[in-house]
Amino acid sequence: MPHAADGADVVVNALGRRLHVDPTDARGAELRLRSGDVNEGSMRLWRALLATGGWDVVLDVGANYGEMLLGVDLSSVPIVAAFEPNPRVLPYLQRSIAEAGVDHHVRPLAVADRDGATLVFAIDTEWSGTSGL
Numbered sequence: 591m592p593h594a595a596d597g598a599d600v601v602v603n604a605l606g607r608r609l610h611v612d613p614t615d616a617r618g619a620e621l622r623l624r625s626g627d628v629n630e631g632s633m634r635l636w637r638a639l640l641a642t643g644g645w646d647v648v649l650d651v652g653a654n655y656g657e658m659l660l661g662v663d664l665s666s667v668p669i670v671a672a673f674e675p676n677p678r679v680l681p682y683l684q685r686s687i688a689e690a691g692v693d694h695h696v697r698p699l700a701v702a703d704r705d706g707a708t709l710v711f712a713i714d715t716e717w718s719g720t721s722g723l
Contacts, residue, residue, distance in 0.1 A: 604625065611655050652674065673701050
């Protein structure tokens with residue numbers, strides 16, 4: 591059974607992968623309580639979509655702590671990339687991806703449908719998942 595690891599900043603998900611989270615972030619704490627899955631419906635949908643197979647590229651825009659990318663086996667996908675502009679979350683995501691030993695590319699960028707020069711990224715310091723443009 592998945593369990594929280596010893597540190598307050600680590601959770602072990604259903605695949606046995608360690609997710610590092612900010613223990614001062616309520617979303618990080620919730621991920622820890624729920625073994626890395628704060629939205630079971632989204633994770634079920636994600637898994638079903640990926641199971642259709644044949645993916646050449648998978649992009650996680652707003653990857654947060656990486657629970658969606660590290661909650662599934664993407665070893666058959668040639669290109670996997672995560673985009674996370676939140677500087678408070680990014681080091682945890684990078685550490686989780688590195689420790690998982692997967693070849694996922696992490697980019698510290700926001701993704702939008704218009705020029706970023708006119709956009710502002712707002713960081714929610716209480717629940718990182720609602721940070722955004």
